[in-house]
Amino acid sequence: MGCIIKPIDYKPLLSTMKTEQGIKLIKDFFQQNISTELRLRRVTAPLFVLKGLGINDDLNGVERPVTFPIKDLGDAKAEVVHSLAKWKRLTLAEYKIEPGYGIYTDMNAIRADEELDNLHSLYVDQWDWEAVITDKQRTIPFLKNVVERIYAAIRRTEYLACETYPELKPFLPEKITFIHSQELLNLYPTLTPKEREDEICRKYGAVFIIGIGGKLSDGKKHDGRAPDYDDWSTMGDNGLAGLNGDILIWYPVLNRSFELSSMGIRVDKSALLKQLELEGKEDRLELYFHKKLLNGELPLSIGGGIGQSRLCMVMLHKAHIGEIQASIWPEDMRKECQQLGMPLI
Numbered sequence: 001m002g003c004i005i006k007p008i009d010y011k012p013l014l015s016t017m018k019t020e021q022g023i024k025l026i027k028d029f030f031q032q033n034i035s036t037e038l039r040l041r042r043v044t045a046p047l048f049v050l051k052g053l054g055i056n057d058d059l060n061g062v063e064r065p066v067t068f069p070i071k072d073l074g075d076a077k078a079e080v081v082h083s084l085a086k087w088k089r090l091t092l093a094e095y096k097i098e099p100g101y102g103i104y105t106d107m108n109a110i111r112a113d114e115e116l117d118n119l120h121s122l123y124v125d126q127w128d129w130e131a132v133i134t135d136k137q138r139t140i141p142f143l144k145n146v147v148e149r150i151y152a153a154i155r156r157t158e159y160l161a162c163e164t165y166p167e168l169k170p171f172l173p174e175k176i177t178f179i180h181s182q183e184l185l186n187l188y189p190t191l192t193p194k195e196r197e198d199e200i201c202r203k204y205g206a207v208f209i210i211g212i213g214g215k216l217s218d219g220k221k222h223d224g225r226a227p228d229y230d231d232w233s234t235m236g237d238n239g240l241a242g243l244n245g246d247i248l249i250w251y252p253v254l255n256r257s258f259e260l261s262s263m264g265i266r267v268d269k270s271a272l273l274k275q276l277e278l279e280g281k282e283d284r285l286e287l288y289f290h291k292k293l294l295n296g297e298l299p300l301s302i303g304g305g306i307g308q309s310r311l312c313m314v315m316l317h318k319a320h321i322g323e324i325q326a327s328i329w330p331e332d333m334r335k336e337c338q339q340l341g342m343p344l345i
Contacts, residue, residue: 003117004117004118004320004333004336004337004340005117005118005254005255005256005319006340007253007254007255007319007340010253010319010340010341010342011341012318012319012323012341012342012343013165013167013168013316013317014165014167014168014316014317016343018165019316019318019323019324022161022164022165022312022315022316023312023316023324025160025161025164026157026160026161026311026312026315026316027308027312029156029157029160030127030153030154030157030306030311031104031127033153033156033157034104034127034129034150034153034306035104037149037150037152037153038102038104038129038131038146038149038150039100039101039102039131040101040102040103040104040129040131041101041102041103041104042103042104042105043091043095043103043104043105044105045081045084045087045105045106045107045128046081046084046087047080047081047108048068048078048079048080048081049078049079049081049087050076050077050078050079051065051067051076051077051078051079052077052287053287053288053289054086054228054284054287054288054289054290055086055087055090055288055289056079056081056082056086057081057082057083057084057085057086057226057229063082063111063112063113063114064112064113065079065080065081065082066079066080066110066112067079067080080109080110081107081109082109082111082124083107083109083124083126083128083305084105084107084128084305085128085226085229085230085266085303085305086228086229086289088103088105088128088129088130088301088303089130089229089266089289089293089298089299089301089303090289090292090298091103091130092130092131092132092298092299092301093292093297093298093299097131097132097299098132099132099133099134099137099299100131100132100133101131101132102129102130102131102132102301102303103129103130103131104127104128104129104130105127105128105129106125106127106128106308107124107125107126107127107128107305108123108124108125109123109124109125110122110123110124111124116329116330116333118254118319118320118321119258119259119310119321120321121309121321121322121325121327122327122328123325123326123327124307125307125308125309125325126305126306126307126308126310127305127306127308128303128304128305129303129304129305129306130266130301130302130303131301131302131303132299132300132301133265133299133300133301133302134300135268135300137265137300137302138231138234138243138265138268138300139236139237139243140210140236140237140238140243141237142265142302143210143243143244143245143264143265143302144178144208146263146302147176147178147208147245147247147263148175148176150247150261150263150306151175151176151206151208151247154172154260154311155172155174157311157315158170158172158315161315161316165316168315168316168317171205171252172205172206172249173204173205173206175206176206176207176208176247177200177204177205177206177207177208178207178208178210179200179207179208179209179210180209180210180211180238180240180242181193181209181210181211181212181216181222181242181245182211182216182217182240183240184196184197184200184209184222185216185217185218185222186217187199187200188200189218193222193223194257196222197209197248197257198256198257200257201248201249201250201257201258202250202257204250205249205250206247206248206249206250207247207248207249207257208245208246208247208248209222209245209246209248210236210238210240210242210244210245211232211236211240211241211242211244211245212225212230212232212242212244212245212246212262213225213226213227213230213232213233213242213244213275214232214233214241214242214278223246225244227267227272227275227276227278227279227281227284228267228272228275228276228281228284228289228290228293229266229267230243230244230262230263230264230265230266230267231243231244231264231265231266231267231268231271231275232244232264232275233271233274233275233278234270234271242264243264243265244262244263244264244265245262245263245264246259246261246262246263247259247260247261247262247263248260249314251314253317253318253319254319258310258314259307259310260306260307260310260311260314261304261305261306261307262304262305263302263303263304263305264302264303264304265301265302266300266301266302266303267293268300269293269294269296272290272293272294273285273294276290309321309324309325312324318342319340319341319342320337320342320344322337322342322344322345323342323343323344323345324345325345326345327345329344
């Protein structure tokens with residue numbers, strides 16, 4: 001179990017009923033905004049996929065997917081999705097989506113190996129989105145433009161929440177700041193990646209950290225990324241590797257940085273081959289998804305995930321994600337959170 005952050009004198013600003021109403025308000029408003037902003041159409045997504053096709057997201061490569069046998073398929077194994085990073089790209093091809101347009105869906109997942117704390121739950125819900133791009137758009141400026149449009153939708157949602165519930169006061173800055181993970185290391189060479197995120201978010205309020213997945217000058221990664229969806233090895237216009245990143249904000253309720261989204265321009269054929277080699281995962285080249293990508297059967301794309309419960313948690317000024325979503329928590333955590341004024345659903 002992870003460590004619980006214990007905000008001093010915390011009290012929920014909204015009642016349980018107002019919280020439930022606020023969750024619906026935020027989810028309805030934000031998904032309409034983001035779909036309009038990025039020209040995305042909603043599609044239906046799977047809860048599980050067949051094992052062995054290379055479709056499931058490997059996250060950091062160590063998390064175990066929830067797996068079960070399917071009786072009518074001769075006990076073939078299915079895996080509950082970790083996310084839909086690769087499935088979305090297959091769907092773009094299947095639906096023949098044109099450049100400039102894309103899809104989004106409600107992604108629900110179970111992450112059994114998650115360390116449970118204020119921000120991490122066994123249950124993950126996010127808006128997974130993916131859009132088709134051209135080769136000329138595989139650049140840092142294009143990535144930044146998409147990030148700014150997503151952040152604008154987040155700020156509009158904050159405005160709505162605060163207008164609807166005057167108990168809530170806005171705190172997000174007008175603009176989001178961009179910094180590469182290597183530049184962040186240069187700024188704070190003695191700090192851990194998490195401590196660096198705290199410092200830069202405390203300073204600017206909202207930050208997009210570019211280039212997550214590859215090794216930095218100290219021989220370490222800022223954070224892990226699977227080698228076969230985000231492109232973290234291609235050199236960007238700033239001379240540093242990475243066409244992906246994370247949207248983080250400074251969250252005053254918990255006095256720490258807070259990740260809202262992981263996203264990026266996806267691998268093309270050359271980046272896939274390079275990253276699989278760097279990670280020693282060349283065996284994946286024989287999998288269904290990877291073969292289709294190498295054969296040129298999948299479009300170039302950009303995509304990511306935006307946490308639904310996390311966004312609601314921030315918009316409604318909650319101290320624990322369990323105040324937003326129903327999940328399973330250790331009994332001692334439930335009792336401690338109750339004593340701290342954080343009643344878990």
